[in-house]
Amino acid sequence: MSTPFSEMLDSLTRQRGVRASLIVxxxxxxxxxxxxxxxxxxxxxxALAASMYRKARLSARAARLGAVAFLQLDAERGRICxxxxxxxxxxxxxxxxxxxxxxxxxxxxxxxxxxx
Amino acid sequence: MNIAAVEAWVEAPLRRFVDDAxxxxxxxxxxxxxxxxxxxxxREVDVMTACALAAASHATAGELGRRVDxxxxxxxxxxxxDKQLYMAAIETTRGAYVCLTVxxxxxxxxxxxxxxxxxxxxxxxxxxxxxxxxAPALAVDFEADLNRNLAxxxxxEEPSVTKRPGGVPLS
Amino acid sequence: xxxxxxxxxxxxxxxxxxxxxxxxxxxxRRQGQLEVALKIALRGLDRHQMNADAHDLVxxxxxxxxxxxxxxxxxxxxxxxxxxxxxxxxxxxxxxxQQGRFEDAERFLSKAAAGGxxxxxxxxLATVRRxxxxxxxxxxxxxxxxxxxQYLFADLLVDAGQTALLLDASGYVMAGVxxxxxxxxxAQDVGAQxxxxxxxxxxxxxxxxxxxxxxxxxETQAAVVAMAPGRDNSLMVVAASRATPLGLLRRLxxxxxxxxxxxxxVERNGGDRQ
Amino acid sequence: xxxxxxxxxxxxCKIVYYGPGRSGKTTNxxxxxxxxxxxxxxxxxxxxxxxxxxxxxxxxxLDLGMISGFTTKFQLYTVPxxxxxxxTRKLVLQGADGVVFVADSQSRQLDENVESFQDLHANLxxxxxxxxxxxxxxxxxxxxxxxELILSTNELSDALNFRGVPEFSxxxxxGPGVFETLKxxxxxxxxxxxxxxxxx
Numbered sequence: 068m069s070t071p072f073s074e075m076l077d078s079l080t081r082q083r084g085v086r087a088s089l090i091v092x093x094x095x096x097x098x099x100x101x102x103x104x105x106x107x108x109x110x111x112x113x114a115l116a117a118s119m120y121r122k123a124r125l126s127a128r129a130a131r132l133g134a135v136a137f138l139q140l141d142a143e144r145g146r147i148c149x150x151x152x153x154x155x156x157x158x159x160x161x162x163x164x165x166x167x168x169x170x171x172x173x174x175x176x177x178x179x180x181x182x183x
Numbered sequence: 184m185n186i187a188a189v190e191a192w193v194e195a196p197l198r199r200f201v202d203d204a205x206x207x208x209x210x211x212x213x214x215x216x217x218x219x220x221x222x223x224x225x226r227e228v229d230v231m232t233a234c235a236l237a238a239a240s241h242a243t244a245g246e247l248g249r250r251v252d253x254x255x256x257x258x259x260x261x262x263x264x265d266k267q268l269y270m271a272a273i274e275t276t277r278g279a280y281v282c283l284t285v286x287x288x289x290x291x292x293x294x295x296x297x298x299x300x301x302x303x304x305x306x307x308x309x310x311x312x313x314x315x316x317x318a319p320a321l322a323v324d325f326e327a328d329l330n331r332n333l334a335x336x337x338x339x340e341e342p343s344v345t346k347r348p349g350g351v352p353l354s
Numbered sequence: 355x356x357x358x359x360x361x362x363x364x365x366x367x368x369x370x371x372x373x374x375x376x377x378x379x380x381x382x383r384r385q386g387q388l389e390v391a392l393k394i395a396l397r398g399l400d401r402h403q404m405n406a407d408a409h410d411l412v413x414x415x416x417x418x419x420x421x422x423x424x425x426x427x428x429x430x431x432x433x434x435x436x437x438x439x440x441x442x443x444x445x446x447x448x449x450x451x452q453q454g455r456f457e458d459a460e461r462f463l464s465k466a467a468a469g470g471x472x473x474x475x476x477x478x479l480a481t482v483r484r485x486x487x488x489x490x491x492x493x494x495x496x497x498x499x500x501x502x503x504q505y506l507f508a509d510l511l512v513d514a515g516q517t518a519l520l521l522d523a524s525g526y527v528m529a530g531v532x533x534x535x536x537x538x539x540x541a542q543d544v545g546a547q548x549x550x551x552x553x554x555x556x557x558x559x560x561x562x563x564x565x566x567x568x569x570x571x572x573e574t575q576a577a578v579v580a581m582a583p584g585r586d587n588s589l590m591v592v593a594a595s596r597a598t599p600l601g602l603l604r605r606l607x608x609x610x611x612x613x614x615x616x617x618x619x620v621e622r623n624g625g626d627r628q
Numbered sequence: 629x630x631x632x633x634x635x636x637x638x639x640x641c642k643i644v645y646y647g648p649g650r651s652g653k654t655t656n657x658x659x660x661x662x663x664x665x666x667x668x669x670x671x672x673x674x675x676x677x678x679x680x681x682x683x684x685x686x687x688x689x690l691d692l693g694m695i696s697g698f699t700t701k702f703q704l705y706t707v708p709x710x711x712x713x714x715x716t717r718k719l720v721l722q723g724a725d726g727v728v729f730v731a732d733s734q735s736r737q738l739d740e741n742v743e744s745f746q747d748l749h750a751n752l753x754x755x756x757x758x759x760x761x762x763x764x765x766x767x768x769x770x771x772x773x774x775x776e777l778i779l780s781t782n783e784l785s786d787a788l789n790f791r792g793v794p795e796f797s798x799x800x801x802x803g804p805g806v807f808e809t810l811k812x813x814x815x816x817x818x819x820x821x822x823x824x825x826x827x828x
Contacts, residue, residue: 215723
């Protein structure tokens with residue numbers, strides 16, 4: 068089924084090393100739309116990534132650093148990148164640890180422009 | 184967070200759930216409204232009331248689901264301005280329970296739901312295979328205690344017997 | 355930025371006397387490619403010995419390479435060529451501050467401020483004055499500075515907007531300093547706010563089965579921030595101005611984390627850092 | 629299904645006040661609520677319509693105190709009496725440890741009493757519960773009304789109490805009979821715990 072976000076998510080998931088891309092509601096941590104490779108638990112990623120993004124956003128605001136634009140978590144076996152804008156929606160990408168995060172970041176910022 | 188459970192096997196999974204989901208309150212109850220475990224409540228009477236209302240709400244939602252969708256709903260979510268509530272059934276080998284959790288902006292519906300799934304799995308794994316064999320709980324001569332407590336409850340020295348038509352035991 | 359670097363490299367290859375080496379060198383410096391940047395800058399300087407900006411570029415690269423002596427020399431040259439060069443005054447102020455020469459730092463920064471430099475210089479000046487007038491004597495010896503955990507990362511921070519904090523598991527500051535726009539140390543507030551993120555990160559990494567977390571980086575309107583877990587459940591936090599490339603920030607994070615690891619090890623083993 | 633926590637030595641029992649609409653089930657709970665000291669009761673919850681008819685149930689948690697070394701708590705529920713709340717009655721009845729059937733003594737309510745009593749048995753059967761195994765007490769309420777308006781307790785007993793369970797005449801509005809009814813159902817429910825052990 069094609070949704071208004073399909074093309075954007077396809078283009079994110081096409082990036083080398085990307086395992087999943089999702090649009091997530093930041094406030095309730097639920098999946099709005101997703102493009103997942105086999106084995107990815109979209110609901111889990113959505114809930115945890117949204118929570119992490121929200122925490123970073125609120126903490127940065129409390130620390131008077133301004134609004135968070137891009138977030139990247141690096142772990143031993145994977146990376147999570149997220150961008151959010153003015154709306155409640157956050158775009159999340161789960162990628163391999165070795166994925167080119169520079170490219171993913173650019174694609175995410177491009178996707179955010181489309182979303183807004 | 185303060186956690187109390189009627190049966191010990193419930194405690195660890197429930198504790199993990201409230202920690203992981205950053206829940207403010209949690210209740211595990213029988214569908215009839217009897218509490219199995221609670222986390223975060225400070226007054227026992229509040230627990231009982233919450234259980235009664237949760238059981239009612241769960242039963243209502245289940246019945247509504249059966250009527251409009253042919254099967255009970257998976258879960259129930261209410262959102263207030265500050266706090267939210269999520270409630271769903273949990274099936275174990277010991278039977279079905281209802282779990283109600285209250286959370287605020289430190290958590291989210293998505294988080295609560297994923298950890299709910301984990302709780303379901305952990306409770307299923309932890310549940311003893313069979314019912315414990317219960318010994319008689321009360322002594323046979325419990326009546327004296329009961330009479331004394333009821334009299335105290337109603338502010339009477341002795342349980343009084345009134346005359347007809349005002350409360351005479353008929354048999 | 356990668357495109358720009360390629361374009362400027364091509365241009366420089368076509369015309370080795372082009373001033374484009376200034377942009378190329380600066381871009382490479384920001385990417386953390388300090389050796390290449392230095393090579394380009396020195397080659398440019400050979401052809402443009404009286405160009406103040408070329409000396410300024412070499413000085414900035416030297417600071418990144420912790421070569422403060424070379425940076426001083428280059429910025430002093432800049433001021434001989436172009437006495438009103440604000441970048442050189444700021445740079446000299448910064449180097450003097452790092453070396454504990456607060457009076458000199460104040461003199462350079464005051465000149466820069468009088469010359470019309472922006473709010474970052476005013477902030478830096480406030481910091482210097484606070485340091486010299488407050489807990490630190492103007493001629494504080496470097497050993498004493500090294501004893502103060504506030505200055506644990508001072509020599510690793512290369513731009514005025516950069517800051518580093520080491521937090522314990524409860525979010526309390528163990529080392530480092532975080533100055534706000536007014537020059538006030540808000541390390542404890544910022545640390546407490548940012549440390550909460552690590553709980554979230556820990557949980558996400560655990561439940562998404564991606565192994566232990568190594569770092570988290572985020573860009574905000576005002577800054578770029580990177581954090582990494584350290585020994586004894588500590589948290590290393592570095593922040594820099596928004597213009598700082600993420601790659602450079604990560605390098606800074608690694609250096610500070612290494613420093614913190616050594617310091618924590620020493621602290622645990624009886625506090626003897628000699 | 630009494631809940632017995634052997635670790636903390638606590639017993640919790642669920643008692644349901646059943647009966648036709650306006651027979652005085654909620655009034656029983658209100659009277660109890662008014663008599664019991666604050667430290668022995670929780671807030672009374674009434675899920676009622678705008679006209680104060682019970683919509684879902686009334687609920688009153690009571691702390692009976694220590695009985696045979698167990699802290700004993702009762703949860704008193706009422707069901708909505710009106711015929712069309714059948715589903716709700718079933719839900720509230722679920723897991724009841726004891727039932728108080730509150731009959732309306734007015735002559736014109738006899739059919740409603742009988743119908744509601746049958747409804748109780750049908751609902752218990754639906755839940756796979758043998759009605760005779762559930763502790764039951766019958767209360768003939770409103771016996772304070774003028775004799776020409778009500779049936780005598782003997783007449784009501786003939787119509788309803790074919791099982792010969794404990795029965796009480798009452799005036800729930802003013803109190804007579806309320807305490808005796810509660811005491812009787814408490815005894816029956818606890819007797820099961822003393823004799824049969826806990827069901828759970």
